[in-house]
Amino acid sequence: MGMEQNNSGVHVDDVKLALRGHVTEGYKFIPQQQLREGDLGYRSCPSLNDRVHILVTVVVSLLSEEVVKKLRNVRLTASEMDIPQLAILTKVDEACPEAEQDPKNIYKSKYLKEQVDKFSQLLGLPVNCIFLVKNYSSEISTDDDTDAHILCALKQMIVYGDDFLTHLND
Template identity: 65%
Template sequence: MGLEQDFDSGISVNDLKLALRGHVKEGYKFTSGQELKEGDDGYNSDPTLEDKVHVLVCVVPADAVSRLSDQMVKKIRNVRLAASELGIPQLAIITKVDDDCPAVKKDTSNIYKSKYLKEKVDRFHQQLGLPLNCIFLVKNYSDETESNDKINAAILCALKQMVMYGEDFLNDL
């Protein structure tokens, strides 16, 4: 379950804040409209470093960037602020770029050459306040039956940054 446009649907911002601090037990099933509270079965009252979030990654399909409501932006910013207060690094991945940009659909190596996608990244940067170098573009595997180096390069770049940011977070503790 992820964040949803409506105020009272999807995972609650408060539950995400609990997860950032490690207070959500492994395997807990989030329920829309029902927040986790101290004493609940899924609440971890004594989180270890292993239970805590080391990197916050926001994943949004490219076609949704221009449709994010003010309410959704507010939710994401609220979670980002909580992560910042905890020193947790933050990244964003904009997915399905090929579905949103014909030039990338034609040739995946155009991901970071596309002016259209650059505008999407700039808009997302303005909406959420994430640094531009923390927003990554990837094409999802959907119709492919074999591995593709061009698709893999963008995915691996984003994954590498997630791992590096997480290692930096742990090293700074």
């Protein structure tokens, strides 16, 4: 479940609770009902292991103004908690013919560069924290160039999360 428009999707306050570790693993979010203290699925005393160590926003399609507001709201809370943040823009091959032809062209595309810059301005994320990824959708085998972009994003998630934990222990 993502952050959709018209009060569907995860409620912003539930995401903020998850950032702080108050949402138990396996909890099923209910769009029309916020999680509250005492509810099944609410953890009243979260440990460091229960807290979010990195916030990764995955964007699949164009964002409405309403969804952007929700994402900015969550980002602000994450920033206040010093949680590192990254974003992944997916399906770049569908958005750009150059990227569809050859995954090596993802970061050479002027159009995708514009999309990254636009997303950076919308959410206030630095450009170097936004990763472009081609999805596997109809392929029956993997591709090293596609994998390289996915692994690069994954590596940065691990590095940022590890840095977050290291700074907490300093």
